Structures are given as structure tokens and as C-alpha cells.
Amino acid sequence: MKYKRMGNSGLNVSAVGLGTNNFGMRMDYESTELVLKKCLDQGINFIDTANIYGGRGKSEEFIGQALVGTRDKYLLATKVSGPMGDGPNDRGNSRKHIMDEVENSLRRLQTDYIDLYQIHFTDPETPIDETIRVLDDLVHQGKVRYIGCSNFAGWQLTEALWTSIHEHLTSFISIQSQYSMLERDVEREVLPVCTAYDLSFIPYSPLAGGFLTGKYQRGADIPEGTRFAGNQRAQSRFLTDSNYDVLEGLEQFAQERDHTIGELAIAWLLNNSSIDSVISGATSEEQVVNNAKAAEWELTTDDMESLDEILNAK
Numbered sequence: 001m002k003y004k005r006m007g008n009s010g011l012n013v014s015a016v017g018l019g020t021n022n023f024g025m026r027m028d029y030e031s032t033e034l035v036l037k038k039c040l041d042q043g044i045n046f047i048d049t050a051n052i053y054g055g056r057g058k059s060e061e062f063i064g065q066a067l068v069g070t071r072d073k074y075l076l077a078t079k080v081s082g083p084m085g086d087g088p089n090d091r092g093n094s095r096k097h098i099m100d101e102v103e104n105s106l107r108r109l110q111t112d113y114i115d116l117y118q119i120h121f122t123d124p125e126t127p128i129d130e131t132i133r134v135l136d137d138l139v140h141q142g143k144v145r146y147i148g149c150s151n152f153a154g155w156q157l158t159e160a161l162w163t164s165i166h167e168h169l170t171s172f173i174s175i176q177s178q179y180s181m182l183e184r185d186v187e188r189e190v191l192p193v194c195t196a197y198d199l200s201f202i203p204y205s206p207l208a209g210g211f212l213t214g215k216y217q218r219g220a221d222i223p224e225g226t227r228f229a230g231n232q233r234a235q236s237r238f239l240t241d242s243n244y245d246v247l248e249g250l251e252q253f254a255q256e257r258d259h260t261i262g263e264l265a266i267a268w269l270l271n272n273s274s275i276d277s278v279i280s281g282a283t284s285e286e287q288v289v290n291n292a293k294a295a296e297w298e299l300t301t302d303d304m305e306s307l308d309e310i311l312n313a314k
């Protein structure tokens with residue numbers, strides 16, 4: 001496994017990480033534990049979760065339970081902001097909600113520190129300096145080691161970074177947003193901010209929910225037990241003719257080089273110097289092993305140009 005320093009911090013994260021929004025939903029505790037152990041085996045240290053995953057806390061609870069005795073070998077990233085109750089202060093980025101929720105996440109994760117604490121969504125009702133100030137307090141209290149954000153637009157990210165600079169507060173080291181060979185919106189506004197401020201970009205849904213592994217084929221039945229099985233929304237979003245056209249081009253490219261398309265989707269992201277870890281949501285030990293292999297594949301400039309041609313045909 002390769003390790004990269006996360007943005008302008010000194011933290012070394014594995015180039016392939018693990019996303020955990022299946023834990024406690026489509027995955028029970030036993031399969032969660034197997035996947036997490038296999039990660040360590042493969043050198044994967046970066047685990048991304050959120051308080052809301054698995055239905056208000058289940059993903060964090062499963063991780064906490066599975067990592068008893070080995071917690072220090074992993075870097076735990078979690079998030080706050082999404083709804084954790086029905087009350088007016090049970091969501092968002094206020095001092096109250098963040099201070100309440102960090103304690104709940106620490107308890108569920110069975111740890112006394114979070115490696116990377118991320119603001120999951122923007123909150124237009126809370127001034128950004130209130131949010132950054134409370135995160136800065138949590139860093140000083142040792143409950144949180146680094147801070148990051150997620151789903152911020154380019155201007156919101158810049159506003160947050162300038163708030164930290166001007167108020168002498170801890171700065172975000174990372175932003176997490178959707179990015180894959182099929183979803184490239186962040187290239188316009190967010191990735192340029194990451195380059196300018198040496199921020200780490202953490203792409204979510206890097207395999208387009210599994211589409212970029214080739215498991216869904218044009219005209220074939222949706223394989224049982226997969227994420228898209230029975231999920232009409234995902235099917236109509238991803239299983240389109242133009243996506244299949246791209247998929248077929250990518251499959252050929254990967255096969256000619258003795259790799260899988262899943263490895264290609266991850267290696268393509270890792271080619272971007274702002275991306276230090278790609279968190280794919282593996283649901284089995286086999287998927288963990290396959291995703292880890294991607295870290296070994298370095299695409300050349302010629303490869304990237306050929307891939308641009310395939311992707312731009314979309």
C-alpha cells in the first residue's frame with residue numbers, strides 16, 4: 001500500500017481508504033468486522049464514516065466495536081451536520097449541535113479522539129466562524145486531531161479557509177465531495193481551490209456506486225444482492241446508454257493493460273495530486289483486496305490522454 005500526506009498536514013493516509021455507508025444498512029456486524037480487519041491486512045488505514053450512516057449511529061457503533069484493541073492502527077474520519085433527531089438543534093453546524101454530537105461519536109466509536117472530523121454539509125443558518133471556532137476548540141481539547149468538510153461549493157470552501165486564516169483558527173485539511181470518471185462537476189470550482197490551498201480532496205462514490213466495476217452490463221439483469229438491485233433511483237441515474245458507452249471503452253482500456261475497470265477508476269483519481277486517499281465502499285473482503293490493488297497502478301500521461309478521449313465521448 002502507498003501512503004500519502006493528507007493535504008498540507010503531516011498525516012499519512014493510505015492511497016486506498018474505506019467508505020462505510022453500507023455498515024449497519026446493507027451490512028451486518030459480522031461482515032463489517034471482516035471488512036475492517038481485511039483493510040488492516042491490506043495496509044488500508046483510512047476509514048470514513050459519519051454519525052448519520054447506518055441509521056443514526058449504527059455505522060460508527062459497528063466500527064467502534066470492531067476496532068476494540070486495534071483502534072490506534074486506523075485513522076478514523078467521521079462527520080457531523082446531518083439530522084440525528086427531530087429537534088431544532090439535532091442537525092446543522094451550530095456550536096451546540098457539534099459539541100453534543102462529537103461526544104456521541106466518540107462514545108459510539110469507543111475512542112477518545114477522532115482523527116479527521118468533517119462538516120458533512122453546509123448550514124446556511126449558522127455563521128461559518130461559529131462552526132470553525134467550535135472545531136478549533138475541539139482540536140485544542142484533543143477530541144479531534146484534524147478538521148475537514150464535505151459537499152461545500154468552491155466559494156464556501158474559500159470562505160471557510162479565509163475565516164481560519166484571518167481569525168487564526170485551525171483550518172480544514174480536506175474536502176470530501178462526489179467525484180468519479182462519470183461525475184466530474186468538482187473539476188470546475190472545488191478542485192482548483194484544493195490546488196491553491198494544498199487541501200486534500202477526498203472523492204466519494206469513486207466507483208459510481210459500483211457501476212465502474214463492470215458488474216452491471218447493458219441489457220443484463222441487475223445482479224442480486226448488489227447496491228442497485230431494487231434501487232430504481234440508482235438504476236435510472238447510472239444505467240444509461242451513454243454511461244454504458246463509456247464503461248465499454250474503459251473496460252477495453254483496462255483489459256488491454258491487465259487490470260480491472262474498478263482498479264482503473266481508482267487509479268485515475270489517484271493520478272490527481274490533490275487526491276491522497278480514495279474511499280470506496282467495499283462490502284466484502286474480496287472487494288477490499290481488489291480495491292487495494294489499484295494503489296499499485298500509476299497511469300502515464302499517455303494513459304490519461306487516451307482516457308480523456310474515452311470520457312469526453314460521453
Ligand SMILES: NC(=O)c1ccc[n+]([C@@H]2O[C@H](COP(=O)([O-])OP(=O)(O)OC[C@H]3O[C@@H](n4cnc5c(N)ncnc54)[C@H](OP(=O)(O)O)[C@@H]3O)[C@@H](O)[C@H]2O)c1
Pocket residue numbers: 018019020021022048049120150151176177203204205206207208209210211213215225226227228262279280281282283286287288290291
Ligand atoms: N460526504 C458525503 O456526503 C458522502 C456521500 C456518499 C458517500 N460518502 C462516503 O464515501 C464512501 C464511498 O462512497 P460509495 O460507497 O457511494 O462509493 P463507491 O465505492 O462508488 O460505491 C460503493 C459500492 O461499490 C461496490 N464495490 C466497491 N468495491 C467493489 C469491488 N472491488 N468490486 C465490485 N463492487 C465494488 C459495492 O457494491 P455492492 O454493494 O453491490 O457490493 C459498494 O456498495 C461512502 O461509503 C461514504 O463513506 C460520503
